[in-house]
Amino acid sequence: MTPPEDPNRVIVFDTTLRDGEQSPGISLNTQEKLEIAQQLARLGVDVIEAGFPITSPGDFEAVQEISRTVEGPVIAGLARTHVADIDAAWNAVRDAARPRIHTFISTSDIHIQYQLQTTREDVMGQARAAVAHAKQYLDDVEFSPMDATRADVEFTAEVCKIAIDEGATTINIPDTVGYTMPHEFTAYLTKLYELVPALHDVVLSVHCHDDLGLAVANSFAGLLAGARQVECAINGIGERAGNASLEEIVMLLHTRQADIGLRTGAVTREIARTSRLVSRLTGYPVQPNKAVVGRNAFAHESGIHQDGVLKERTTYEIMEATTVGLDANSIVLGKHSGRHALQQALAQLGFDVSGQTLNTAFKRFKEIADKKKQVTAMDLEALVTDELREEIPGYQLEWFEVEASSRRPPHATVGIRGPEGEELTGSFTGDGPIDAIFHAINTATGTEVKLREFRVDAVTGGQDALGETSVVLEVAGMTGSGQGVSTDILEAAGRAYTRALSNALRQRTVAAEAELATAAVPETVRAP
Amino acid sequence: MTPPEDPNRVIVFDTTLRDGEQSPGISLNTQEKLEIAQQLARLGVDVIEAGFPITSPGDFEAVQEISRTVEGPVIAGLARTHVADIDAAWNAVRDAARPRIHTFISTSDIHIQYQLQTTREDVMGQARAAVAHAKQYLDDVEFSPMDATRADVEFTAEVCKIAIDEGATTINIPDTVGYTMPHEFTAYLTKLYELVPALHDVVLSVHCHDDLGLAVANSFAGLLAGARQVECAINGIGERAGNASLEEIVMLLHTRQADIGLRTGAVTREIARTSRLVSRLTGYPVQPNKAVVGRNAFAHESGIHQDGVLKERTTYEIMEATTVGLDANSIVLGKHSGRHALQQALAQLGFDVSGQTLNTAFKRFKEIADKKKQVTAMDLEALVTDELREEIPGYQLEWFEVEASSRRPPHATVGIRGPEGEELTGSFTGDGPIDAIFHAINTATGTEVKLREFRVDAVTGGQDALGETSVVLEVAGMTGSGQGVSTDILEAAGRAYTRALSNALRQRTVAAEAELATAAVPETVRAP
Secondary structure (H helix, E strand, O other), rough: OOOOOOOOEEEEEOOOOOOHHHHOOOOOHHHHHHHHHHHHHHHHHOEEEEEEEHOOOHHHHHHHHHHHHHHOOEEEEEEEHHHHHHHHHHHHHOOOOOOOEEEEEEEEEEHHHHHOOOOOHHHEEEEEEEHHHHHHOOOEEEEEOHHHHHHHHHHHHHHHHHEEEEEEEOEEEEOOOOOOOOOHHHHHHHHHHHHHHHHHHHHEEEEEEOOOOHHHHHHHHHHOOOOOOOEEEEOOOOOOOOOOOOHHHHHHHOOOOHHHHOEEEOOOHHHHHHHHHHHHHHHHOOHHHOOOOOOOOOOOHHHHHHHHHHHHHHHOOOOOHHHHHOOOOEEEOOOOOOHHHHHHHHHHHHOOOOOOHHHHHHHHHHHHHOOOOOOOOHHHHHHHHHHOOOOOOHHHHHEEEEEEEEEOOOOEEEEHHHHHHHEEEEEEEOOOHHHHHHHHHHHOOOOOOEEEEEEEEEEOOOOOEEEEEEEEEEEEEEEEEEEEEEEEHHHHHHHHHHHHHHHHHHHHHHHHHHHHHOOOOOOHOOOO | OOOOOOOOOOEEEEEEOHHHHHOOOOOHHHHHHHHHHHHHHHHHHOOEEEEEEHHHHHHHHHHHHHHHHHHOOOOEEEOOOOOOHHHHHHHHOOOOOOOOEEEEEOOOOHHHHHHHOOOOOHHHHHHHHHHHHHHHHHHOEEEEEOOOOHOOHHHHHHHHHHHHOOOOOEEEEEEOOOOOHHHHHHHHHHHHHHHHHHHHHHHEEEEEEEOOOOOHHHHHHHHHOOOOEEEEHHHOOOOOOOOOOOHHHHHEEEEEEEOOOOOOHHHHHHHHHHHHHHHHHOOOOOOOOOOOOOOOOOOOOHHHHHHHHHOOOOOOOOOOOOOOOOOHHHHHOOOOHHHHHHHHHHHHHHHHHHHHHHHHHHHHHHHHHHHOOOEHHHHHHHHHHHOOOOOOOOOOOEEEEEEEEEEOOOOEEEEEEEOOEEEEEEEOOOHHHHHHHHHHHHHHHHHEEEEEEEEEEEEOOOOOEEEEEEEEEEEOOEEEEEEEEOOOHHHHHHHHEEEEEEEHHHHHHHHHHHHHOOOOHHHHHHHH
């Protein structure tokens, strides 16, 4: 990727599917990753880091599928400096219209000594070889000196020079452990520019973590120091405290553009929806006071503030909720709305739905509309995400019965349809009604399951709100996650659990197939 | 408050109970505010802004109670520049060992013109009169030019000079709408120091909001520019996107102390517990990737990171989880643990429990321990917060029966004990089992309720996790919130709902009493 024509244009590099997906308890399947990638394309990000292909067959498959399907952004695959990593990354991204390989190696002495257990010389050699190897495949190569902010800037400069010599087109400076401070990062990057004049001919990028709450500020300091790519993730997810939040960076540059002059290509109106989609599929809630996308980011509670906003909006607001797409709740359907109204509403939300899928959607819509007076855009979004996703072959919850009481332990019976259409039933007496349903499903399907995460959310407010549950569980070492939506929390929980179970079982199948496949592949392509 | 002896000592001013409590859907009663204030004292904050006494009788009562009870920190009450506000603030904080009045008026033209609908001259007059009036009562007076970062710095300087002339001991510069950027804020404060040399004789404070994700970075820029008080809130709660997170500021200064040289008096080991308490009582979840206090802030997921941490912790960790008190889960009790073990475990958690309270705690502990294999410190904390709080006179859930099924609408019957000990029952068929319980409680108590928030969380992981629910509801214009803890989600929901209902009804009583009282008070003391 060559530097953009406009010197003030900032490249938004989204790593939700790579660093974000590295968060504990997040386990997205290929279909879910594809859905997120499509939405990132609608959001107008410039680069999607789709995964780390060498790490698992599932990661490889997802990066390949995104490369083949998602139009618009550059699709990047991550790779250590190993030949096998770079080959896997290339094989995964090669079908993209604009592929990128992103390779990295640590330059901090603490990483070189303790983790890599090697020498600075070896690191230089590995960086050179990796970029050169990647360049044989494609032009767009990004190089990152990992843990750079804790590394000797002179040595890091040496390594960056080598990477640029070999043809790296983007140099990314990661604050891997979230340790730096804005003024320190500015000084670091300024020094780096001094030591490596060739940095002016490539795109300088920054990748900041939020361990001390400074990810956005450090990224911003990087942009002010000359960087023109910023690596970030939706809702700020990622390792530990996560990455810089994409939505905060984008809205900071947007809101202060008159003073700073930098701009991104992001379609800000897609921000709220992207945030909700990522939250729903990862099972990671967004706290109400999260900047830009939190439920209350635009709410005024104190009388003084409310009074001010009524007199003149800008007294207490620097952004409008509509700018980030938070007005989506204006679409409302009722129990008498027809198939055509539903189709139109879904189209407004960006979902092209027709034929059998529309029938399925309409059936579920009617069920919900019978119970809820009004069905809002956010309800529809939850339904679509929950119901219209390509159904994973596996188990389906057909029916359940629960008796719960403060006087005796709750009892659940469930009916499950199995992968071959067989009908299965199971019963269990548990500590709570949801616990009883989960165990009854285990009994019906004959699986041994470890529940890792369980979460319940209300999609919209009010007494008749839709409940949304998400489950992460483990079966025989494979992790699966699932979501369920219903006005009945027990039904939502049962649906989510059954889906998560089917997902985990599918992971096992993919892994088994991959094992068969790699048995025939030369040694160097396997994960080290 | 005079500037501390040590020029590197930063005063931590916590506004969780004032700006934090101003968040939509948060409704703390006096007992809950007191609990948070006690914990803030254990955390070692220097100043607790306990509320805005003029705004409601409940706010006044809470500030007064905290002033009378909580030892250690300065207790501040907020007041506009009106005489009535300052009188109310003084009356609320006067019993504190070290009281403070914090008064404010906007200096930005947009606020002066549209909200205050007055002139710059009038603002100067009001600031002068307010500080002078407060100084008649006490020495420790803080003044804030609201919306300062969007105001003319020369005019703001004029107003600050006046406040200092009249005896203000702290000047706080708020970025009220979360608009400024670190380099801009630095320039602003540097200019202010130039224009107001007397600022060097008082404590300069900063108060930043997180609308663009920069609250911590802007606060930090303020400290580097010379401020020695930082206003912040636990979990970063507050108006809209909230305030700077106390825990992030404290851990930033702690982690980078060798480089920056600033220090706070905070007891970092109390951070995690304070965060959990505030999250539980406000019903505001903390997202897993929240810096410092998020569930995953110290978790490593990627193979590379895990490998690094195993080889040498500091390869990927810049803080230790124990430093912020995240090791509390090491306390574990089982079903055979006795009364004494429970008392000791509670004491370790900072709860002095004996007599009847210990009996109540032990009874509930046994109920939970019968269902869960292991009861951890976090479970105990949830129980204590849920169960040992001074019981509010009102309704209590005695028993319930629920039948739920995918084949017909769920049906609930509940038994409630009323305020006079009477037994009430109610039944309802709802859209979901929780909905049915809530409506059955309405029927039993004969109240008309509007549900505003409902949330479910797992306290700890695993199949037998304790579920924690929180409810915010409205009865006849009064808001009440409540929490419930149980392994049975329906029981937890029912308990939370009944408590919230009792809280709302108590609010109504307090308001009615206050109305009687103010009828006899002169005009000027009433809320304008």
